[in-house]
Amino acid sequence: xxxPRVVITGMGWVTPLGHDLETVWKRMLAGECGMSRIDRFDAxxxxxxxxxQVRDFDFTGLVxxxxxxxxxxxxxxxxxxxxxxxxxxxxxxxxxxLNRRRIGIYLGAGEGIIDFPNYAAxxxxxxxxxxxxxxxxxxxxxxxxxxxxxxxxxQEANMPLSHIAREFGVRGPAYNCLTACAxxxxxxxxxxxxxxxxxxxxxxxxxxxxMLHVLGVTGFNRLTALSRRNDDMLHAxxxxxxxxxxxxxxxxxxxxxxxxxDHAKARGARPLxxxxxxxxxxxxxxxxxxHPEGRGPAAAIQAALDEAGIDPHARDAEGRPPVHYxxxxxxxxxxxxxxxxxxxxxxxxxxxxxxPMSSIKSMTGHLIAAAGVVELxxxxxxxxxxxxxxxxxxxxxxxxxxxxxxxxxARQAHVETCLSNSFGFGGQNDTLIVRRFVE
Amino acid sequence: MRTxxxxxxxxxxTALGVGIDMLWAGLxxxxxxxxxxxxxxxxxxxxxxxxxxxxxxxxxxSVVPKSYRKATKVMARDIELAVGAAAAAVADAxxxxxxxxxxxxxxxxxxxxGCHIGAGxxxxxxxxxxxxxxxxxxxxxxxxxxxxxxxTGMQNLTPLWLLKYLPNMLACHVTIIHDCEGPSNTxxxxxxxxxxxxxxxxxxxxxxxxDACLTGGAECxxxxxGHLRQWFARRLAPAKEGVDAATIVKPFxxxxxxxxxxEGGGLIVLEAEDSARARNAARTYCELAGFAAxxxxxxxxxxxxxxxxxxxxxxxxxxxxxxxxxxxxxxDCIAPFGSGIAAVDRIESHAIRKVFCDRAGRIPLITTIxxxxxTTAGSGAVSVAAAAMALKTQTMPARINTHHAIDGLMANAxxxxxxxxxxxxVISTGMGGQNAAVVLRNA
Numbered sequence: 001x002x003x004p005r006v007v008i009t010g011m012g013w014v015t016p017l018g019h020d021l022e023t024v025w026k027r028m029l030a031g032e033c034g035m036s037r038i039d040r041f042d043a044x045x046x047x048x049x050x051x052x053q054v055r056d057f058d059f060t061g062l063v064x065x066x067x068x069x070x071x072x073x074x075x076x077x078x079x080x081x082x083x084x085x086x087x088x089x090x091x092x093x094x095x096x097x098l099n100r101r102r103i104g105i106y107l108g109a110g111e112g113i114i115d116f117p118n119y120a121a122x123x124x125x126x127x128x129x130x131x132x133x134x135x136x137x138x139x140x141x142x143x144x145x146x147x148x149x150x151x152x153x154x155q156e157a158n159m160p161l162s163h164i165a166r167e168f169g170v171r172g173p174a175y176n177c178l179t180a181c182a183x184x185x186x187x188x189x190x191x192x193x194x195x196x197x198x199x200x201x202x203x204x205x206x207x208x209x210x211m212l213h214v215l216g217v218t219g220f221n222r223l224t225a226l227s228r229r230n231d232d233m234l235h236a237x238x239x240x241x242x243x244x245x246x247x248x249x250x251x252x253x254x255x256x257x258x259x260x261x262d263h264a265k266a267r268g269a270r271p272l273x274x275x276x277x278x279x280x281x282x283x284x285x286x287x288x289x290x291h292p293e294g295r296g297p298a299a300a301i302q303a304a305l306d307e308a309g310i311d312p313h314a315r316d317a318e319g320r321p322p323v324h325y326x327x328x329x330x331x332x333x334x335x336x337x338x339x340x341x342x343x344x345x346x347x348x349x350x351x352x353x354x355x356p357m358s359s360i361k362s363m364t365g366h367l368i369a370a371a372g373v374v375e376l377x378x379x380x381x382x383x384x385x386x387x388x389x390x391x392x393x394x395x396x397x398x399x400x401x402x403x404x405x406x407x408x409x410a411r412q413a414h415v416e417t418c419l420s421n422s423f424g425f426g427g428q429n430d431t432l433i434v435r436r437f438v439e
Numbered sequence: 440m441r442t443x444x445x446x447x448x449x450x451x452x453t454a455l456g457v458g459i460d461m462l463w464a465g466l467x468x469x470x471x472x473x474x475x476x477x478x479x480x481x482x483x484x485x486x487x488x489x490x491x492x493x494x495x496x497x498x499x500x501s502v503v504p505k506s507y508r509k510a511t512k513v514m515a516r517d518i519e520l521a522v523g524a525a526a527a528a529v530a531d532a533x534x535x536x537x538x539x540x541x542x543x544x545x546x547x548x549x550x551x552x553g554c555h556i557g558a559g560x561x562x563x564x565x566x567x568x569x570x571x572x573x574x575x576x577x578x579x580x581x582x583x584x585x586x587x588x589x590x591t592g593m594q595n596l597t598p599l600w601l602l603k604y605l606p607n608m609l610a611c612h613v614t615i616i617h618d619c620e621g622p623s624n625t626x627x628x629x630x631x632x633x634x635x636x637x638x639x640x641x642x643x644x645x646x647x648x649x650d651a652c653l654t655g656g657a658e659c660x661x662x663x664x665g666h667l668r669q670w671f672a673r674r675l676a677p678a679k680e681g682v683d684a685a686t687i688v689k690p691f692x693x694x695x696x697x698x699x700x701x702e703g704g705g706l707i708v709l710e711a712e713d714s715a716r717a718r719n720a721a722r723t724y725c726e727l728a729g730f731a732a733x734x735x736x737x738x739x740x741x742x743x744x745x746x747x748x749x750x751x752x753x754x755x756x757x758x759x760x761x762x763x764x765x766x767x768x769x770x771d772c773i774a775p776f777g778s779g780i781a782a783v784d785r786i787e788s789h790a791i792r793k794v795f796c797d798r799a800g801r802i803p804l805i806t807t808i809x810x811x812x813x814t815t816a817g818s819g820a821v822s823v824a825a826a827a828m829a830l831k832t833q834t835m836p837a838r839i840n841t842h843h844a845i846d847g848l849m850a851n852a853x854x855x856x857x858x859x860x861x862x863x864x865v866i867s868t869g870m871g872g873q874n875a876a877v878v879l880r881n882a
Contacts, residue, residue, distance in 0.1 A: 045589035068740050101754055105734065111560050119664075120583045123569040124576065126663070134565040139663045140483025149671035153741050156560050157606070157627040162871040166740040171751045174734035174873045175635055178558075178627045179607045186624060193642050199731065199758070214585065215563070218593045219601030280648070282554065282623035284614040287513065287602055296620065299550065303648070425602070426611035428623055 003196040007271035007437055009264050010092070010257030011377045012085025014078040014208075015364050016052035016250050020085065025381050028389040029410040033363050035233040035248055040212050041116070048226040050233040051212050052250035052365025057081065063167055071150040072163055073112040078253035078370075079160035079208035080167060086204065087168060090257035095267045104172030104200040106191035108183025109160040109253075110209030110369040113216075118146040120214075160208045160253075172200040178369060181329070182424030183207050184254065185372030185432055189278030191258050201263040206373035208253030220249060225333060237366075238393035239330035239359035240337045240405045247331040250365025254373035271437040273380045276417070277310070279303025283427030290335055290423070294343035297421065300429035301347045304419065308433045312348045321351035323433070324413065325382055327375040327420040328405075330359025330391065331366055340421060341401045356413060358391040358406035372422035376432055379418035383436045388413050441645045445715050445882055446724040448532025448708030451824040452524040452657065453811040454490030454701055457497050459531060462811075462821070463828050467855040469837035471685035471810050473699055478661045479565075486675035488684050489661055490701030490812030492520075502526035504538050507616055513599050514612065515561050516702065520657040520817070521609035524706040525617060528653060532708040533721030537618035545618060546718055547710075553621035553649035554614045555640045556706065557632025557656025558606035559816040562664035571595035609657060613706075621649040630776060631732075631869030632656045633704055633819035638730040638875060640709045650714040655820030657704035666700065672743060672870060674698055674780055674813070685839070688809040690777035691784045691850035692841040698778040698808055704817010705824050724827040728862070729763025729878040731755045735786070735868070742872030745786055752790035752868050755876040759864070760794075763878035767795050770878070771860040772829055774805040774822040776868050777850070778813055783868060788846045790866070800847035803858070805829060809840045819867040819875065826863040826879055833860055 011021060016034030018024040034052040043049045059077040060066040062084040069080065092098060125146075126139025153159075158176045165174060173194055179186050184207025191205035211220070220226045227246040229236040237248040264271055281303065283296035290296070305312055305323075314322045329340055345352040360378055367374055382388055387410055394407035417435045424430075450458065454472035455465035465472065472490050481487035499511050499519040503526075514522065529536055534546045545552070575592030577584040584592075602608060607625040614623055622643045626635045633656030640652035660669055669675050676697030678687050689695045709727060710720065735742065736749035760767060775787045792799040807821050814821055829835060837855040844850035862880045 042585050043589060045586045046593075047589075071741065101733070101751070104732075117583075120572055123565055123572055124583055126565070127569050127573050132566075132570065134479075134569050134663065136480030136663060137483040139479075139565065140667070143663065143667045144483075147667060147671075150741075152668045153672050153743070155668065156629060156871065158629055158869065158871040158873060159741060161628070161734075161873070162737070162742045163740045165734045165872060166737060166742075169736060171734050171736060171754065173732035174628070175639075175732065176627050176873075177624050178605075179610075179623075179625050180605055190624070190639065190642070193646060196646075197642065214588070218588075218596065219604075222593060222596055222598045222600050223602070224598070280622040280624070281550075282610070282614040282620050284549065284618050284620045286615065287510065287608065287611055288599065299620065424607060426605060426607045427614065428607060428610075428625075 005261040006192045006195045006258055006275045007261050007264055008256050008273045008380060009259045009269045009271055010086035010090025012082040013254040013374055013377055014054055014057055014081045015252040015374060016054055017364055019057050019081060028360055028363055029387055031390050031392045033234045033392060034365060035236060041214050046217055047221045047228050049230045052248055053212060054252050069163055071154050073154055074210050075110055075112055075208045076160045076163045079109060080163060082206060082253040082255035083164045083204060086255040086257045090269060100169050101171045102201040103170040104174055104194060104203045105161055105164055105170060106175045106187045106203055106205045107161045108177050108187035108207035108369050109157060110178060111157045112155040113210060113213045115151055116214040122146050164204060179428040180424035180426055181368055181371055182422040182428040182430045183369035185422035185430040186280060188373060189280055189430055189432055192275050192278055195258060195260050201260055203258045204255060205258050206255035207370040209367060209369035210251035211368055212249060212251050235393045237332045237362045239332040239362050239391050240401050241394050242396040242398035244332045244337060246333055248365040250367045252367045253370050254377055273383055273434045274437045276435050277304040277308030277433035279431045281429045285427055287426055290339045294339040294346060296427055296429040297340060297343035297423055298346040300431045301343060304431040304433050313351060321354050323355055323417050323419050324415045325388055325418045326355055326357035327379050328357045328359040329421045329423045330361055332361060338400060341403055353403055356388050356404045356406045358389055360389050362392040376420045379420050379434050382415045382418060386412060386415055443712040444641050444644050444727045445710050445712055446707050446727055446827050447710045447715050447720045448528045449824045449827060450524045450528025450531055451705035451821050452520050453703040453821055454492055455811055457523055458527045459824055459828055462824060466810060466825060466836035469839045471839060473684045473687060473812060479663055484666055485670060485677045486699060487680055488678045488687055488699045492702055497523055499523060503616060513603050515603045516659040517558060517561050517657055518609050518612055520659060520703055521556055522612055524657055525613040525653055528706040528708050529617060538616050547651045549618040549620040551621055551650040552619040553640060553643050553652035554610050554619040554623040555636035555652055555654045556610040557626045557636045557816040558609045559658040561604040561606060562662045563604055565663050613653060619653060628873040629869035629871050630815055630818050631867045631873040631875050632816035634867040634875035634877060635732055638732060641727055641730055644711050651708060651710040653706045654709050655704060655706035656817040658814060658816035659702035660700050660815055661702050669700060688779040689840045690779045690806040690809055691844045691848050693843040693845055695779040695781045695784055698780050698813040701812020701814045703814045705820035707823060723882045725830045725879045726882045727877060728765060728880040729759040731758030731762060731876055733874045735872040735874060737872050745872060747786060747789040750786040750790055752787060752866060752874045753793040755874045756790060756794045759876040759878050765862055765878050769862045770802060770864045771862060772803050772805055772835060773864045774826040775866045777806040778808050788848055792846060800849060803835050803849045805836060806838050822865045826865050830860050830863055830879055830881055833857055
């Protein structure tokens with residue numbers, strides 16, 4: 001018996017460019033940029049003072065009873081919003097015989113936003129000048145007084161998952177993974193694997209994350225990973241450009257309803273696309289750097305192609321390569337964009353230059369754990385509309401980077417099969433391949 | 440027909456020590472390693488006891504290759520524990536990895552070696568962070584000044600500060616040390632994390648993406664923030680100075696009043712049968728015959744208010760039995776989460792009774808949290824290690840502390856004894872409502 005085919009039947013997202021599929025997609029095709037001054041805390045003196053923030057999003061109208069989610073942090077609110085959109089598009093509620101024990105969840109979501117003012121105050125209250133250490137007793141006294149119990153319980157990274165499970169009453173296999181920037185791509189790949197094994201009929205999968213808090217921005221600033229173009233933030237995220245100098249933090253969520261084809265057909269759901277392949281590898285190289293030959297990313301791309309049964313060197317009757325668009329990890333750091341380009345060339349050889357590859361992070365910023373699913377959804381929309389979103393801010397070509405990055409302007413194209421890459425800090429590499437659904 | 444997956448190495452790391460021999464000896468002798476907390480001054484906390492791993496039993500520098508010793512500076516305690524567990528599991532399985540030297544020929548080809556490690560939310564080391572925060576006080580002894588922090592204060596944090604605390608850094612360091620270039624993931628579902636990781640490793644092997652995986656979980660919440668959050672979540676037993684440390688945790692007892700934290704967890708080597716046979720594996724503990732996961736329904740959204748109607752642990756058990764093609768009457772012992780958190784004990788008991796009906800009270804339980812504390816994201820790996828060893832040695836370890844088990848479960852204190860054990864069930868249920876169950880069978 002062959003393994004079941006897995007299709008996407010619903011999608012949703014909450015991003016710095018908007019909170020519904022069509023608005024965000026239109027803005028991407030128009031090459032709009034979601035960067036603005038950070039206003040979640042006073043970042044005026046930080047090395048980086050801007051980010052791509054989600055604006056004007058209210059989740060309370062998207063859940064049955066907002067009271068149930070009263071303690072939800074922003075990461076959870078974004079997750080609930082994306083999940084509701086996907087659930088509705090998949091028309092799951094109208095299915096009368098839905099077995100919620102056969103619906104699972106696999107998220108790649110991040111931890112909550114730390115309550116920094118109270119956390120800092122607690123730590124400082126606990127500080128003992130004499131020993132230059134935190135005194136546990138003094139710390140506890142302040143902690144019990146200042147910290148909010150519900151907010152602290154909601155910090156764990158499985159909380160977006162638990163909230164979604166509660167909202168939709170689903171009781172199948174439930175996971176959250178957190179492999180930095182690769183998390184939601186990996187979540188979808190593993191959700192597909194669970195469906196292929198027959199352990200569920202439907203999986204809600206994607207991710208949600210925000211690190212736009214004092215310690216998040218501090219951490220990335222200390223790593224010198226962020227762009228510091230505070231005076232030119234709309235042009236700060238410039239993947240694959242010679243003058244790229246770091247990524248721009250974003251935030252948000254994306255969610256897909258994944259379903260076995262048989263289950264989708266039986267309930268009359270319309271497949272939006274089919275997931276054909278998934279590859280996952282570890283660099284096992286260094287905690288800070290990618291392998292210089294792109295060993296891990298190339299292996300992940302190759303593994304996904306193998307699972308999809310695609311020969312990267314093939315051409316069709318019209319001379320086209322077998323993959324028509326790559327949604328790049330494309331963070332805009334020197335290292336990532338070079339290594340990603342190298343990995344694509346390693347795998348696709350002569351075909352590499354004929355495959356358009358763009359980075360929507362130029363417009364949305366880097367949604368960290370949620371980045372991958374948003375990029376996958378972009379691929380599905382590209383297939384639907386035969387349009388490729390651009391890499392904006394691509395002004396000065398890097399002589400080392402010679403692929404087609406769809407510079408600055410969206411493009412009409414023949415798009416049937418797409419590949420989406422995500423590479424996490426620490427060396428987790430994940431690739432998905434998605435294709436137009438055909439019987 | 441799916442590839443059979445075998446457990447060929449065990450690497451638990453708990454307050455009873457590093458490696459399966461120390462855990463097993465402690466469990467069989469009925470020893471508790473719960474002590475008053477020393478990793479922080481606990482006197483301001485209502486629960487002042489935990490299972491800490493003494494320095495004399497574990498020093499991370501002794502288990503990393505010389506060339507990698509510098510990297511221990513950027514390892515949070517959680518990462519150290521995972522690195523220690525990996526070394527123990529690799530040694531127990533008789534594997535040669537890159538840790539033996541750059542020239543060593545690895546037993547498992549690196550591209551076929553996966554790594555799945557359950558992890559938790561890693562709190563920043565309070566001394567390191569606060570030493571930087573206090574440089575940004577407006578005046579000596581005054582309040583924190585964010586403008587100062589942004590301009591200069593943050594520079595008192597080491598540049599790699601963030602990388603100490605990303606949960607995927609457990610797997611990252613382990614994959615580097617042992618050169619595991621296959622599928623790797625970090626699952627963060629509280630106490631279910633380790634078992635969900637083990638299930639994911641089985642999927643990776645059975646879909647042909649790996650021959651073997653280092654898999655399990657590790658965590659240390661014995662820091663101020665982790666400890667406070669556990670109290671807020673009503674997971675801990677009140678235990679002020681002067682109580683009898685060894686008897687605080689009473690799994691499934693009518694008087695159960697909460698858990699204590701433990702640091703640790705463990706990794707196992709899960710291997711495709713063909714790979715284990717081809718390399719003449721040093722030992723095979725058992726077959727990981729079936730795995731399943733589920734989500735419970737909670738009235739609240741954080742999964743802290745799960746009742747008997749809402750529990751889906753029984754679904755996970757039933758599906759794991761089906762996957763293992765094992766009848767409930769073949770299960771001769773059960774290693775539940777068994778935390779002594781009364782509300783969680785109740786739903787676990789409900790699940791066991793629902794699946795095993797009249798036999799529920801005749802299946803002996805393996806409990807470990809009374810001995811080593813709740814190792815949270817690592818806890819499932821401790822249970823799996825204990826159950827695998829029970830099958831291998833046909834021995835039930837001792838149980839301690841419980842004298843009036845609820846619902847007639849076989850949880851009361853008992854000494855270790857030999858037993859005919861065909862198959863074992865292991866259960867995990869996490870704060871948040873995620874559940875996992877595995878069925879282990881004699882190989």
